[in-house]
Amino acid sequence: MEQTRQWESARDEEVWAQKWTPLIAQIDDMALTAPVFGVIEQRFRQIAARCLDISSAAGSQSVAISSATTGEGKSAVSIGIAAAAARNLGSDVLLLETDLRRPTLAADFRLDASFGLAEYLASEVELEPIIQATRMQNVWLLPAGRPCANPGPLLRSQKFQDLMKTLHGVYPTIIIDAPPMLTSPHAAVIANQAESLVLVARAGHTHIQDAAQALKAAGDVPVRGVVLNGTREWIPRWIAGLLGVSRFAIE
């Protein structure tokens, strides 16, 4: 009896692992419990559906994910949207890391970070070897490469614009993990290479004024909207119940 129970438990774990491993393994700070992660995945699927055109005639589309300042979770949100988009659309999604000063995605995906966008723009490597498959189905990563102190000339170069055209020809969906709008002078340049911009705001961290300035800095790039990251129930649920306030008003 005890042995049967252990076996069932082991099989449960296996089932859970197969189901949730891809996302649990990849998304930054999301080594979570399965039920919690179910909520996260559902949210990202909704976000991806709202910021990407899911019609088959949409063609190649690119979305830049940025934030006002650092530490607002734009890389994690980029991964989440890429993963959800790959599931929603069922086609290849390229995750392009353009924060050349502080690259993180290769490490998040446990992939080789020695060559990437910076090296390609500096003509040190070819494009094909640096685009790496991730363990997430249909999700590809073009990492930033080694940290670059002065990425301005690289990102403003014609080669970057040519690269974007090339990538649009290959990948139906490109998610660009862009640097913060207010702390990086090149963020607007990168955003201009995308068809639209999604701003990430960390709940309780991002100020209204910063978000407004970030939107202003984005210039003419159409802004799809805001992803509010790190939300929580700011008011205890029982108080919200007493006040007759919806859960969504407090989260």
Added chain:
Amino acid sequence: MTMKPLIVAARYKYLLLVPFIVILPIAAALAVFTQKQTYTSLSKVWVEQSPLVPTLPTSDNQYQTAAQNRASDLTEFLATDSFALDVARRAGLPTDTLPQKSAALFAVRNGTVVLAEGPHLVDISHRAATATEAKTINDALVAGFTAEVKARTSIDLQQAIAFYTKQQQSAQKQLDSAQSALQSYRASSSLDPQLTTLTSNVQTAQTALNDATKSLRDSNALVSSPGTQTVEVRDAPSQPTGPDARKKTSLLLFPVAGLLLAVSLSAGLYGLLLRTDNSIRVAEDLQALPGLLLLGSVPDVSKLKKRGWPKHFYRLAVTALGSTLQR
């Protein structure tokens, strides 16, 4: 209904509690350590209405009891520097220099309580930092008070004697005059209706003279009798056997003041936070950015974890993560 006030209160709840956490223990410590130990010496003095001669004009309030009048007297005496310094000297307090005088006056006046307990009994108590000081000053107070009352009684009696002496002399003159008039009339006429009137005048004058003489004799008797007193110490100032019980009101003063201060500071801090905190927390906050859509929200994972999912799921997640890393 805007959620911001509630959200700010919930988010900064620990910060808003800081004034209470800091101030209330300090206030409680102050309440305990600033509360000085005191000792009280109590005495009871029996007093009579003054003056003893009822017909003499008096400054006393005739509608108050003797105890009330004398208690008022002592309170007034204490308000004078001469009496308070006299008490201080009796208690052996130094009064040579100006600071010493001020200290002595403060020591005598501060802590002295005078109460009328009944028609004749006056309670005099003195509270001081030590039992000896309390008793010494109370002794001096009672001695000074009784001396003052006796001196005033003596003055009253002297005034009474002078008053009745004058009355006696005046009555004697009237009697002499009436008798003289009566004798003259009797010599001149045998029987007349006026005789009755004159005789009556003589009798009236004689009565007034007798009354004045009696009052004068009474007054003189009071002055000459050492046992006659309008003030008498029934219970001499007691030696305090232990410190006074601490007053609840003074014990509560600091905590209540601390509580009010903490509430004020916390409310001020809350107002400041409410005014300055403009971070985005809920979808409603994005209304400040017109035209911007909320695509969705991602819950704070760490907070969800803390909410207490079953341990089983943690184990599953960790296993899942481990198996992924091994691939």
